[in-house]
Amino acid sequence: MNKWIRGTNATVLSLAVIGIFIVLTIFLNSAKGLQVDLTENNKFTLSDQTKQTLDGLDKDIKIISLTTTDTNPYMKREVVELVQEYKKRTGKITFEEYDAVQNPAVARQYEVDPAGTLVVESGAQKKTLSFYDMFLPSQQNPNGYSFAGEEKLTQALVNLDVKEKRKLYFLSGHNEIPLAEMSLWRSGLAEANYDVQELNLLREGKMPDDAEVLAIIGPETDLSDQEAELVKTFLAGKGKLYLALGFNPNMGTAWKNLDAIMSSYGIKDQHAVAIEPKQSALNSPLSIVPEYSGHEITRMLQEYNLLTVMTLAVTLNADQANADYPATPILRTTEAAYGETDLKTLSGQGASKKDASDVAGPLNLGYVVENKENKPKAVVLGGSTFLVDQYLQMQGNRDFALNSIGWLQEQTDQITIRPREGDNLSTAMVTNEQANWIFLGTVIFFPLLFLIVGGFIWWRRRKG
Template sequence: MNKWIRGTNATVLSLAVIGIFIVLTIFLNSAKNMQVDLTQNNKFTLSDQTKQTLSALDKDIRILSFTTTETNPYMKREVVELVEEYKKRSGRITFEEYDAVANPAVAKQYEVDPAGTLVVQSGEQKKTLPFYDMFLPSQQNPNGYSFSGEEKLTQALVNFNVKEKRKLYFLSGHNEIPLTQMTLWRSGLESANYEVKELNLLREGKIPDDAEMLVIVGPETDLSDKEAELVKAYMDGKGKLYLALGFNPDMSSKWKNIDALMSAYGIKDQHAVAIEPKQSAMYDPLSIVPEYSGHEITRKLQEYNLLTVMTLAVTLKVDQPNADYPATAILSTTDKAYGETDLKALAGQGTSKKDAADVAGPLELGFVVENKEKKPKAVVLGGSTFLVDRYIQQQGNRDFALNSVGWLQEQKDQVTIRPREGDNLSTALVTGEQANMIFLGTVVVFPLLFLLIGGFIWWRRRKG
């Protein structure tokens, strides 16, 4: 009798589990758009910029994927899944997949690469995105890659709404950081529809009339008096300035005109380098992780806990406020930080010890300047190393750099969190024989082994 009851209970429990499984399967199948991203850094979640772009679409977008047998299946899967996610988010998007060999008439209309091509089309406008442009080679693994498809696809959609590019001029001639060392920032600016040009005032003799913004990054030597006059005249008009200071042990005696440029907005260079003792075991004291003020430029970074890292940052302060151009601090240190004023010793020894001559914290490392009408006029930063290729990919550096330009140009859609590059993924090279072994092992051998072990245990218990 007891044996019959135990058998009945086991049968009922099994039927209940199967029933729950069936109901759960039906529910999940009906909730097709419900997704939960449990990956680190939400790698499968679209960025804020992408969501904003999709919600603002006011025209129909047609996306076509062309692949052949030469297309890497892993790349194809990543691209198709990404586009499908865009399609879910916007009814304006249609998506079509083509085999370029089987559909030569359609493929002939576009510049199709055998390795895979994505075409984004809106009316007469068209953007072609080869698959290999979306996959960046890994620096650590020769067979690895990181996926930047979301960034490329979102910028293609953004560009459809742009009529004219804004021109940004980067000043040269004072040992500034060259554009060749800021290729990632430049690429980000160009993707956001800015035209980036270099400007040497000694050669050109003036700031071009079409300059939307003058950018000075990491100058080591001062502007000449005539150059300073040209910049002042430009700023007295409708000009806008992006100034990111660099380190120079002689800045206190050789930056007369750069200091005067900042003082026009009440900002003073304290000729000191910020030191933050024991801020993080991951950084030396010369590397600062500033605290955000909650300004529009940094609000999203603060929300997503994306930090900005600056090295050899020059400390700033508002000395004599200018009522016509009020300055607001957006980056600051903790009260434990101090400003090292012995710059020559710092440059020579690379170490610092706090003394009475140093500037007490908390310290300011970045300001934004507006005019009386609350319109952006300037961004002044105490550091510039975070803009170079080596550092700009760290945490929020890239977003901060692009957000500050977007704010200065009054483009709210460019003050956001942008798509991140995907994690470095590796592709394994497997022969046909190895693939068959993997299949037999996982689909046949292991399940059969578990079945035999389970049957043996059941038989032993029945016998016992």
């Protein structure tokens, strides 16, 4: 009788445990937003910006992954896992994966990158992302990577509603930084729905009718009087300016018209290059990590601790303010910095030493300008090298560049999400002796221990 009762109790207990397990499984499966991310880099945790974007979706979105045998498996895994997290968050997203070679009919509909392509579409609207563009060099591990896929994918979702691209003209003809050397920034602007065009005013003879923003990036020579008048007329109306200066040993006398354009906003080029002995990057006092002000452009960069690095930056000030165009500093050095006025010494690779003729810190390296209605009018920066492909991927350079254009164009939906550091995987090197101990422990000792303990428990229960 006792044996029957014990058997019945064991059966009931087993059924209860199985029932609890089934109920718990159903509950966890239904609670799609409930999960605990125990990964080192929180790879399965979406940012608040992404959650807000997904929660606000009001139409169905199809995301398609197209890969080939050339696609890096680690890249594919990161991208697929990211999309799956988006899919868990909302029922508006469907996800399909295709091999571009085995499914040529699907691949022909899109521009396929052999490294991997992610297509985001809704109706007639479509955005295409390359797997390769989602990965950046790691800032912590020289041999690693950081994954910027969340920022790219969320921005693509936001931009699906934008049907018309806005024109952005880059001035040429004064030894500016060529667009070919700023291809990463240009592609980022294209993703943000900007149509980037080059403009030579001497050749065209006028500003285009559809121009909203004129970008002047790293000019070495000055604008001609004719060009300067065209630019001033453009800016006197609804036109906006994005000016990023570059190093020129003769800037004190060579930039008469550029200086005049800046001075119309109360901003003065001090004809000095910032030297920062305290807060610099790359072990170079010429590569400055400026401090941010609490401006809309830099707010998210501060929150995510993303730094902007400027090299050979020209110092600026706004001591003679223009009441019609108030200027606000957004980038500043520490008090230990100074502005080197002996530019020939710098251009000749000479060592800089602070003296009485130099500009005392702290120094301003960037301003934003608004009009009387508090609408964006200009962004004036003392440096431009951070926009070049070689430096754009460093820390927050890319986000600062895109955010500043977005602010100028009153684009309030620009996304800034800190890239995640990739999995810190390393190969474990073991000796032959260590390998033997691992084999004996996992294949012989532990299984044998479990067998002995199990046999002892069985023998005790049978005896009892």
